[in-house]
Structure formats: C-alpha cells, structure tokens
Amino acid sequence: MALQPAEPHEPPAPAPIDRRAAVVGLVMLAFLAMLAVGLVVLVLRDNAGGIGGTAGATPGPSSFAYADVGPAPALELKDQDGNPFSLASLRGQPVMVFFGYTHCPDVCPATIGNVNQVLLTTGEGPRAVFVSIDPERDDVAAMNQYLRYLPKAYVGLSGTPADIRRTADAWGVKYARIDTGAASGYAMAHTADVFLVDAQGMLRAHFPFGTKAEPIAAAVEALMAETPAGTAGPGTATLPTAAPGTATPEPTPGTATPEPTPGATTPASVAGGLTPLLISSSIWAGGASPVILRITDAMGAGLDGSVPIRVRLVGADGAAASPEVAATAVRPEGSKTVSFVPVLDIPTPGPWRLDVLAADGRSGSAQIQALDPGSTAPLGKPAPAVDTPTLADVGGVVRAVTTQPAPDLRFSQTSTADSLAAGKPYVLVVDSSQFRVSPACGRALMMTRYLLDRWPDVTFIHLEPFVYQVITEEPVLSGPITDPPLNQYSRAFGIGPAPWPAVSMPWIFVVDGQGIMRAKYTGIIGSADVDVIVSLITGNGVIGS
Amino acid sequence: MLARAAASILSLFLVLSVAACGSAASNTTQPAGGFVTIGGAWARAAQSGGTSAAYMTITNGTLSDDTLTGVSTPAAASASLHETMAGASGMTGMQPVDGIRIPAGGTVTLEPGGYHVMLEGLTGDLVAGQVVRLTLTFKGAGSIEVSAEVRAS
Numbered sequence: 047m048a049l050q051p052a053e054p055h056e057p058p059a060p061a062p063i064d065r066r067a068a069v070v071g072l073v074m075l076a077f078l079a080m081l082a083v084g085l086v087v088l089v090l091r092d093n094a095g096g097i098g099g100t101a102g103a104t105p106g107p108s109s110f111a112y113a114d115v116g117p118a119p120a121l122e123l124k125d126q127d128g129n130p131f132s133l134a135s136l137r138g139q140p141v142m143v144f145f146g147y148t149h150c151p152d153v154c155p156a157t158i159g160n161v162n163q164v165l166l167t168t169g170e171g172p173r174a175v176f177v178s179i180d181p182e183r184d185d186v187a188a189m190n191q192y193l194r195y196l197p198k199a200y201v202g203l204s205g206t207p208a209d210i211r212r213t214a215d216a217w218g219v220k221y222a223r224i225d226t227g228a229a230s231g232y233a234m235a236h237t238a239d240v241f242l243v244d245a246q247g248m249l250r251a252h253f254p255f256g257t258k259a260e261p262i263a264a265a266v267e268a269l270m271a272e273t274p275a276g277t278a279g280p281g282t283a284t285l286p287t288a289a290p291g292t293a294t295p296e297p298t299p300g301t302a303t304p305e306p307t308p309g310a311t312t313p314a315s316v317a318g319g320l321t322p323l324l325i326s327s328s329i330w331a332g333g334a335s336p337v338i339l340r341i342t343d344a345m346g347a348g349l350d351g352s353v354p355i356r357v358r359l360v361g362a363d364g365a366a367a368s369p370e371v372a373a374t375a376v377r378p379e380g381s382k383t384v385s386f387v388p389v390l391d392i393p394t395p396g397p398w399r400l401d402v403l404a405a406d407g408r409s410g411s412a413q414i415q416a417l418d419p420g421s422t423a424p425l426g427k428p429a430p431a432v433d434t435p436t437l438a439d440v441g442g443v444v445r446a447v448t449t450q451p452a453p454d455l456r457f458s459q460t461s462t463a464d465s466l467a468a469g470k471p472y473v474l475v476v477d478s479s480q481f482r483v484s485p486a487c488g489r490a491l492m493m494t495r496y497l498l499d500r501w502p503d504v505t506f507i508h509l510e511p512f513v514y515q516v517i518t519e520e521p522v523l524s525g526p527i528t529d530p531p532l533n534q535y536s537r538a539f540g541i542g543p544a545p546w547p548a549v550s551m552p553w554i555f556v557v558d559g560q561g562i563m564r565a566k567y568t569g570i571i572g573s574a575d576v577d578v579i580v581s582l583i584t585g586n587g588v589i590g591s
Numbered sequence: 592m593l594a595r596a597a598a599s600i601l602s603l604f605l606v607l608s609v610a611a612c613g614s615a616a617s618n619t620t621q622p623a624g625g626f627v628t629i630g631g632a633w634a635r636a637a638q639s640g641g642t643s644a645a646y647m648t649i650t651n652g653t654l655s656d657d658t659l660t661g662v663s664t665p666a667a668a669s670a671s672l673h674e675t676m677a678g679a680s681g682m683t684g685m686q687p688v689d690g691i692r693i694p695a696g697g698t699v700t701l702e703p704g705g706y707h708v709m710l711e712g713l714t715g716d717l718v719a720g721q722v723v724r725l726t727l728t729f730k731g732a733g734s735i736e737v738s739a740e741v742r743a744s
Contacts, residue, residue, distance in 0.1 A: 151644040151710065152675045153683050155635050156703040159744025195638060220682050233673075235684025255683045256704055327682075451658060452689045486676050489686040570682050 119216035123205040147180035163259035222572030318409030334426030351375030351589035357388035378581040422540035433463035449480030457508035465505035477552035490552035511536035625652030632739035668712030
C-alpha cells in the first residue's frame with residue numbers, strides 16, 4: 047500500500063517572510079500568555095462534552111491532537127460512483143474521516159449529525175469521508191443511495207472485505223460483526239472516532255465517539271486558518287498538541303486496551319498473495335493464545351481450508367519470536383466463511399506481526415496487538431478449580447444467581463465443576479445486567495444466549511461477578527458501583543488486579559472438556575470469536591480432522 | 592360489539608386529547624399511584640427501506656418499578672430496543688436489550704449513544720417535520736402511544 051508522503055504545497059502567493067514571521071510570533075506570544083492564565087485550557091474544556099451527556103467529561107481538543115504527526119494512512123477504496131478513490135485527491139482542504147455502516151441506526155447517524163454541524167459551522171471547504179466497514183451489505187450502490195441525503199462534502203467508500211480490513215487496520219480501526227440471533231440480521235461494532243486529516247494529508251487529530259461538534263469544528267477551523275505548508279511545521283500554535291500519553295482519551299472506564307496509534311501503524315504487507323484478516327477481539331500475551339484469522343487470496347476470495355496454513359510470530363526487530371505453528375481451519379456449522387486459528391505463545395504485550403505461510407508457497411502478514419493478561423486465568427493451563435453457584439445451590443432464588451431482567455435459566459443449571467466432571471467444555475460468561483460498571487455490561491450475556499442454542503453439547507454458565515444481596519427480590523450491591531466488590535468466583539479467574547479491575551467487565555472464558563483454559567475475552571466481544579473457538583474445541587466444524 | 596367499538600373510539604380520543612394538551616406532547620398512563628410519562632420523543636430522518644432510531648425520555652411516577660419491554664410502529668417492519676456501548680476493545684457497538692427498567696420515581700432517557708428504539712425496514716421515507724406513531728409496551732403500565740417528531744439529527 048503506497049502511503050503518500052505530504053508534498054509541501056508551494057504557497058500560491060507567499061507573503062513577505064518577515065511579516066509572516068511577525069504574525070506567527072504574535073500568535074504564539076498571545077497563545078503563551080493565555081496559557082499562562084489557564085484561559086485556553088478552560089475555554090477548550092468548556093467546548094467539550096459527551097453526546098447527551100452519556101460519555102461524561104470529555105477532554106478538550108488539545109488532547110485530541112496527535113503528538114506525532116504523520117501522513118494519514120491510505121484510503122484506496124471505491125467511491126460512491128464506483129471510481130477508485132485516493133485521499134490525495136482531497137489535498138488542499140481538511141478532511142474528516144470516519145468508519146461506519148449504512149444499516150447503523152444510532153452511532154453512525156450521530157457521528158454524521160456532528161460532522162454535518164461542523165460543515166455548517168465551517169462553510170464550504172472541509173470534506174467528509176464515510177468508510178463502510180460492512181462490505182457484506184454496503185457496496186457502491188448502497189453508499190450512493192445513502193449519500194444522496196448527505197451534504198455534497200461527503201465521499202462514501204466501500205470495497206472488498208480484504209480491502210476494508212486492510213484499510214481499517216492501517217487506521218487503527220477495529221470492527222466486528224455482532225450476531226444477535228434476531229431476524230433482522232446483524233450489527234457491527236466498530237471504532238467510531240472521527241479522524242482529522244489536514245490540507246497536506248497529515249493525520250492531525252482524532253475525536254472519540256461522544257465528542258460534540260464544537261471541539262471538532264474548532265480543530266477544523268484551526269486547520270483552515272493554518273498558513274500553507276512550508277511556513278511552520280504542523281502542530282504549532284493553532285492546534286496545540288497534547289503531552290505524550292494523553293493523546294488517546296479513554297471514553298469509558300476499563301479501557302485498558304492499548305490503542306494503536308493510527309499514524310504510526312504499518313500496513314500489513316501482502317507480498318506473497320495472501321491477506322490475513324484479523325477476527326479476534328482479544329489476543330493475549332503469555333500463553334497459548336488462539337488468534338482467529340480469515341485469509342483471502344489475491345482475488346479477494348477466502349481460502350477454504352484445503353491448503354494447510356502455518357503461522358509464525360515476528361517481533362518489531364524482524365526476528366521470528368516463535369516456531370511456525372499449524373493453523374487449524376474451522377468452519378462452524380451454518381457459517382459461510384472458514385477461519386484459521388493458530389495458537390500462539392506471544393512473549394510480551396504490544397504490537398507483533400503475524401506471517402501466514404501456505405503450503406503452496408503463498409504468504410502474507412498482518413499486524414496484531416497482544417494484551418497484557420495481568421493475573422487473569424492463563425491460557426493453555428487448567429482453569430481455576432472453582433464451583434460456581436447454580437440455581438439449585440441458592441435454593442431456587444433466581445436473583446441470587448442472575449440479575450438479568452428476564453433470565454435464561456439454562457445459564458444457571460450447571461456449575462463449572464459439574465461441567466468439568468462430565469467432561470463437557472464450558473463457556474463462562476462473567477457479566478452483570480444490573481451492576482453495570484461499564485457500558486458493555488450485559489451484552490456478553492445477550493450474545494451468548496444466541497450461541498447457547500447453537501451448541502447444545504457445551505455448558506454455558508453465567509457468573510455474576512460481584513458480591514450482592516437480594517433484598518425483597520432486589521439485588522443490592524455490597525459496595526460502591528465505582529469500586530464493586532468482586533466475589534470469590536470472579537477473583538478466582540484473576541479479575542481485579544491491574545490491568546483488569548472490576549470495571550473491565552464483561553469477560554468470557556472458554557474451557558475445554560479437559561478443563562484447560564482455551565480462550566478469554568474482555569469488553570465488546572465479536573460473536574464469531576466464541577463461535578469459532580467452541581467449534582475448534584468440540585471438533586465440530588474443524589476442516590480436515 | 593357496538594359498545595366495544597365505542598369504547599375503543601373513546602379510548603383513542605382520550606389518548607389523542609392527552610397528546611394534544613400536554614405542551615411537551617407527553618403521553619401518560621396510570622397503573623397505581625402515579626403516571627408513566629413519555630416526553631420529547633423523536634426519530635431520526637432516514638430513507639425508505641433503511642434503518643433509523645427513535646429516542647425519548649420515560650419517567651415513572653408510580654410507586655413500583657416498570658420495564659419497557661417492546662415497541663411497535665407502522666413506520667417500520669421491525670422496532671426493537673437496543674443499547675449502544677463502548678468496550679475495552681475500543682469499538683462502539685450495540686446490542687438488543689430485553690427490556691429497559693424504569694425505577695419507581697425514576698427517569699430513563701433514550702438518547703443517541705445509549706438506549707434507543709431501532710427501526711428497521713422503514714416503510715417510507717422519514718422526513719424532518721413528519722410524525723411517527725410508536726406504541727410502547729410496559730410490563731406494568733401496559734401500552735402507551737406516543738408521537739415522535741422526525742428530526743434531521
């Protein structure tokens with residue numbers, strides 16, 4: 047993928063050097079003076095806020111700016127008229143870039159509403175690029191239809207699944223399909239930041255979902271007011287950069303995931319004709335971590351599992367960090383796509399490269415981010431020997447085992463110890479509908495309820511993570527919601543100590559019939575994740591076995 | 592038969608008159624000791640066949656908890672309760688919810704980036720200024736009809 051370096055534009059009519067220097071100097075002096083009295087910070091913070099107050103206090107635009115400014119990653123996809131698009135074609139004006147999908151009822155329209163408001167504030171000039179991360183439903187025609195009702199400043203991009211995944215990876219954007227079992231189809235979870243690219247094609251700032259239009263408009267106007275390239279370096283007076291470490295605001299508690307810096311991400315190399323697409327939503331350092339991949343060939347077609355695939359882990363220094371391991375090809379029943387699952391021992395948390403090698407000589411690679419497992423139950427080792435409470439254990443008091451409003455009691459019939467004794471794999475869903483310590487709470491339970499019907503030979507167990515009492519049918523937490531007390535069972539799985547405090551809920555642990563921990567997930571979890579792992583450990587859907 | 596028809600016409604009239612006299616177009620129903628009130632309902636403009644969302648503020652003035660369990664509307668093939676949330680993986684997504692609990696004496700707001708009514712398969716364009724009729728079903732308060740104004744965002 048060709049990353050376009052910023053070509054400094056020749057200023058059309060350069061002002062006399064000394065006058066321009068004086069202006070820049072004055073602006074900087076004024077800025078420093080305001081900084082001294084804390085005015086800038088106060089004004090910037092006043093402009094920020096969450097959508098409808100849901101996101102809580104959001105930092106001002108200064109902390110949205112990247113400390114390290116680099117060329118924006120490529121967007122080499124098809125526009126809404128079916129023509130090849132390149133971000134370079136929008137040089138000369140600031141561009142807001144965001145990722146979403148046209149079937150998105152809430153998040154993407156909210157983002158579009160904000161972007162429209164920015165465009166109203168700034169007037170003509172700035173452009174907006176909407177990149178679909180739903181290649182299954184959003185083709186050129188769908189984007190064209192969707193854009194008819196949006197301002198002329200918009201471009202709508204779509205592409206093949208491989209192109210979209212490669213583009214999203216380069217921007218540090220994650221997405222996962224969320225099947226809910228509803229007739230309506232599926233939803234997509236995705237990174238919903240608005241990225242800001244300047245007139246020279248440099249990635250300058252990003253705004254997490256929930257940021258109001260005002261700070262985005264202020265940043266766009268600051269970029270519009272910048273003198274053409276060649277005078278001052280990017281990131282000077284008009285768009286103050288944040289101190290290192292604050293460039294990535296955390297919109298929710300429990301976001302301990304190291305977020306990749308889009309500007310610094312190296313696109314996956316596709317030298318050998320294969321493109322691995324990363325499906326796993328949690329990949330762990332220090333243990334036997336399954337990594338779910340889908341692999342497409344040069345024509346964009348998915349590999350069907352007939353050619354054996356081996357995978358090796360490569361560090362930042364280019365040295366192989368693991369021997370080659372065979373990837374298991376899995377196609378869960380009813381699924382159209384084949385997943386490849388190498389189980390890797392990743393030495394340390396952070397970025398790694400995966401080289402994918404096919405037996406017929408083709409190859410490809412992908413970037414992954416390994417999470418720090420902290421003290422959570424290690425992968426590849428026996429699962430903690432705990433006996434989770436069942437409905438029978440608590441005398442049939444439903445609220446004592448689940449706080450879900452209309453619970454599916456199949457989640458509360460069998461304990462972890464019972465399942466192990468029966469030699470049955472189990473999926474432990476550590477989640478709470480009532481004690482919502484993070485916005486993702488309750489969702490793991492909703493998702494696995496659909497999987498429960500798919501896998502009758504697997505035990506699904508719901509574990510409430512916290513200590514609470516049931517007072518006249520009402521669950522009451524035995525401590526503050528901001529620091530909820532974890533019960534012995536969730537603590538046995540290692541949740542609590544940094545970097546995974548109580549507010550990192552929900553979690554899912556997948557344990558095989560021999561009692562070995564095979565996979566674990568935190569936060570928003572794609573439904574393919576658990577489905578593929580269960581398919582793998584039950585052998586039901588493994589190709590060539 | 593006739594009496595039943597008359598009763599349903601009368602109840603329709605009552606609902607409409609409540610809607611007409613509340614300045615914030617609030618609709619209410621009273622199971623015991625107070626009212627469940629819906630205010631500020633709106634839906635986002637979208638194209639026929641597409642997807643949209645409706646938002647509102649629900650206040651439970653009764654003495655017992657209630658749960659919003661479902662929504663129906665002639666404006667869409669399917670209407671369901673969803674919640675948008677962000678997770679540790681850095682993604683923002685949404686999931687269906689079985690119900691939205693409205694505590695006794697409490698208020699819950701359905702708003703962008705949080706709880707919303709997802710409207711799928713719109714039966715016609717939702718154009719700003721139009722009104723969409725929604726029927727909300729509560730465990731305690733039963734059915735409440737509400738008019739949601741279509742807005743651009």
